[in-house]
Amino acid sequence: MKILLVEDDDLLIQVLTRSLAPYHYIVDTVKDGEMGWTYGSTFEYDLIVLDVVLPKLDGISLCKRFRAEGYLTPILLLTAQDTITAKVQGFDAGADDYVVKPFNQTELIARIRALLRRGSMNPSPLLSCGDLLLNLSTCEVSYRGNSLILTTKEYELLEILLRDSQHVFSSEELLDRLWSSEAFPSEATVRSHIRRIRQKLVAVGAPQDLIATMHGRGYYLKVPCKEELAQPSTKSSSNRTATASDRPHSLDSAQSAKLEGSRSPEAQQQYLAFLNATWTTTKPKSLNQVAILAKVVQDLQANQLDLPQQTHAQQVAHKLAGTLGILGLAKAMHLARQLESWLGSREPLQPKQAPLMNTLVTALQQSIEETTQIQMSQILQEHAPLLLAVSADLAFNQSLANVAATHGIRFDTLLPDTAHAFITAESISGQPSSDQPFSDKPTFSANQQPDVLLFRFPTAPSDAADATPSVAQFNTLLTTLQAFASRYPALPILVMGDRSKLSDCLEVMRRGGKLFLDHSAQPEQVISAAVKLLRGSQKPTRVMIVDDDRTWLRTLPTLLKPWGFTVTTLADPEQFWTVLQASTPDALVLDVKMPQIDGFELCQILRSDPNWQRLPVLFLSVLTDPASQNQAFIVGADDYLCKPVKGVELANRILSRLQRVRAWAS
Amino acid sequence: MTSRRILIIDDEETIQTVVQFGIRMAAGWEVLTAGSGPQGIHTAQTGQPDVILLDVMMPEMDGIATFRALQSHAETKQIPVIFLTAKAQTAEKRQFNDLGVSGVITKPFNSLDLPEQIARILHW
Secondary structure, eight states, X not given: OEEEEEOOOHHHHHHHHHHHGGGTOEEEEESSHHHHHHHHHHSOXXXXXXXXXXXXXXXXXXXXXXXXXXXXXXXXXXXXXXXXXXXHHHHHTXXXXXXXXXXXXXXXXXXXXXXXXXXXXXXXXXXXXXXXXXXTTTTEEEETTEEEOOOHHHHHHHHHHHHXXXXXXXXXXXXXXXXXXXXXXXXXXXXXXXXXXXXXHHHTTOOTTSEEEETTTEEEEOOOOOOOSSOOOTTTSOSSOOOTTTSOSSOOHHHHHHHHHTTSHHHHHHHHHHHHHHHHHHHHHHHHHHHHHHXXXXXXXXXXXXXXXXXXXXHHHHHHHXXXXXXXXXXXXXXXXXXXXXXXOSSOOOGGGHHHHHHHHHHHHHHHXXXXXXXXXXXXXXXXXXXXXXXXXHHHHHHHHHHHHHTTOEEEEEOHHHHHHHHHHHHHHTOOGGGOTTSSSOOOOTTTOOXXXXXXXXXXXXXXXXXXXXXXXXXXXXXXXXXXXXXXXXXXXXXXXXXXXXXXXXXXXXXXOOEEEETTOOHHHHHHHHHHHHHTTOOOEEEEEEOSOHHHHHHHHHHHGGGTEXXXXXXXXXXXXXXXXXXXXXXXXXXXXXXXXXXXXXXXXXXXXXXXXTSXXXXXXXXXXXXXXXXXXXXXXXXXXXXXXXXXXXXXXXXXXXXXXXHHHO | XXXXXXXXXXXXXXXXXXXXXXXXXHHOOEEEEESSHHHHHHHHHHHOOSEEEEESOOSSSOHHHHHHHHHHXXXXXXXXXXXXXXXXXXXXXXXXXXXXXXXXXESSOOGGGHHHHHHHHHTO
C-alpha cells in the first residue's frame, strides 16, 4: 500500500513514518502543497494524508484540486483546527476523514487503515485465496495454518495479489504500486521477489503455481478449487455412475465458479497459446501420417494393398483424427475420420475406391498445411448457444440450420420419435440426462445441453383420412414436450404449430411451451424468437464500438445481436465523449488505429475519468504484435482481440468480461 | 483442500499433453499420463488416481481390455473409469455401460471443459 504524506513538520513526518512502518506501508513524503499535487497526480497512491496548513498550496485547496481532477484516492486531513466549520470545510473539499492535532497515534493508524480498507474492494481485515490467508491487522500470512515469514516487500506483493485475485498484475504495475518513486527497481526485481515468495509458499505445502505467471502479461493468484470438506469416498462407492442420492448432486459453487473462470479470456488465450505451441511440433508429425495414408492410397490404386496394411492405415487415420480433434481443427479432423471409416470397413478396399480416398487425403493434407495458427473461434465454438429442434420437417430443419449458422447459433435436430424415446427412457431410469452418459442421442453432456428447444408440430392435413395418425403424432409430441419441460424446467421451449387452433395453442402452453409461433413463420423469425428466449428477461447489454472502418461497423451489430447486445457504433472518435455519455455502454470495443486519435490514448483518457474507470474496454485491432497488446493492457484495457474476429468470439469475450465485472461488483 | 488426481491413458501423445495442460489450468488437478494399456495399469496401481480417462481405441491392448484388467486388480478395481471415444453410437455406449464404466466422453473435446464433465459424471 502506498501512502502520500504531505506535511511540512519534520517531527510529525518522523513520528508518522515510524508508526506506519510496522504495517509495511510505503510512504512518500513531500513538504509543500505544489509538490503534493505533482506526486499525487503522477504516481498512484492508496491514500493521501494532507496537512491543512502547508506552504505554497494549502491542504484544503489541494484536496479540492484532487477531487476536481477526478482523483478518487482516499484523503485524510490533519489539522490543528478543531472547529466544526473547519471540519465541514474539509469534508466539503472532498476529504474522507479528518484528524485533529495533537492526535493519538493509535487512533490515526486505525483511521488510516480503515480508509485503506474502504478504498479497496475488500472491507475485511482478512484477505484470502484458497488456503492462503493474510491478516491485515496483524500482518501475518499463513498457508493452511502454517505461517510464512516474509520480508516487507514480499508481504506487500502478496497483499496486492490477494486484494484483487481476479487481476493479472504486470511487472510494471507491481513496480508502480510497490516501490516508492525514489527507488528505480527493474522488472528483474519483481521476478526475484516472486520467485522467493513462491519458494516460501512451496515450503509450507502450497502448489508451485499458486502465484501463476501469465506469459507476457504478468502474475496472478491461482484460485484453487474448493473441495467438499467431508469428501465422499469416491473409491469405495461403486464405480458405476453414482445415483443422485449417494453423492452431493451438483458442483460446489466455488468449484463451478473456478470452472467458469477457466473460460475467462485469459485462460482461453493461454490454452490457445499452448495448443499453438503444441501444433508447431505436431504439424510435421501429422503431415508424416498423411504421407503414410497417401502411400496406402497409391498401393490401393495399384491393387497392392493387403488387409493388415489397411488396418494399420486405419489406426494411423484414427490417431491423426484424435490429434486434430483435440487441437480444435474440426475440418481436418472430419477428413481424417472419413478416411478412418473407409479404411475400417470389414471388406478390403477396392482400387475403384482409390480416387475418392485420394481426394480425402489431398484435402486433409491441404487443410493441415494451411493451418499455421489455431484460432480462438475453433476452440470456443462449443460455448455458442445450442438450439435443438424436435422436428420431422427435414427441409425446414435444413433452412433453419443455415439461418442459425449465420447467427452464430449451434443447431441440432431430433426426430420426434427419437426425442420421445430419449425423454421417456430417461424418465424411467430416473437419471437426469446431463449425468446420464448412456442414453440415446442426444447425450446432454456439458457441450451438448441445448440452451433453447424448438418443437415443430405437424400441420393438420385437410382430408379426414389422415387425421388419425396426425392426432396421434400431435399427442405424442405434446407428451414429449411436457416431459422435456418437466425434466428441464429452465430450458425455454419454442413451439411452432397452427396458431389458428386456439385449443392446441393453449394445450401446448399448458404443457410447458413458452412461445408459440405459427407454422408459416420463416426461419429468420424462428431464430430471432429463439434469441429472445435465450436472452430471457435480461436487460440488453449495451456495447459501444469505435472504429473508423465503416463496413466493419455495419456488420458488427448483426454479429452481436443474437447475444442480446444493443450496439452503438461510432466512426468518428471526435464525438467519443458525447456518444459515450449518451449511450452509457456496459462495454466498449475500441480500434487501435484511427485517424484523429488512437485507441490507446482514448482508453487512457477514459481510465482517468472516475465514471468510466471500470467500464470494460476491449481492443479490436489488426495489430497482432505483442507490443501493441502490451500497450493496450498498460493503458487499462481488459482484453485484446485481433481482426478478423467472429461474432461468436467477440460476443463471448464481451460477455465473459461483463460477468467478471458483475462478479466483482456483487 | 484435496486436489484431484486424474490418469489419462491414450496412445496419442498430443492428447495426453493437451488434456494434462487443460485440466491443470481449468481445475488445478494433478494429471498422470500413460501411453498404453499396460503402462496405464501400472500407473494406476502406483498413482491411485481418483479417476481414469481411458481411450477406447488403442493398438494392442485396447480400452476394453485395459478396463477389464483394471477391474481384475484389487488396487485399481475401485477407481472409476471414463471412456474417451470418438464414436459414440448408442449400441457401443450400451456395451460400455454393461461393462461397468462410469461414463463416456466423446472426442473431440475442449480440455478446459473436461474437469466439469468429469465432475458431472462422477457427481463430485
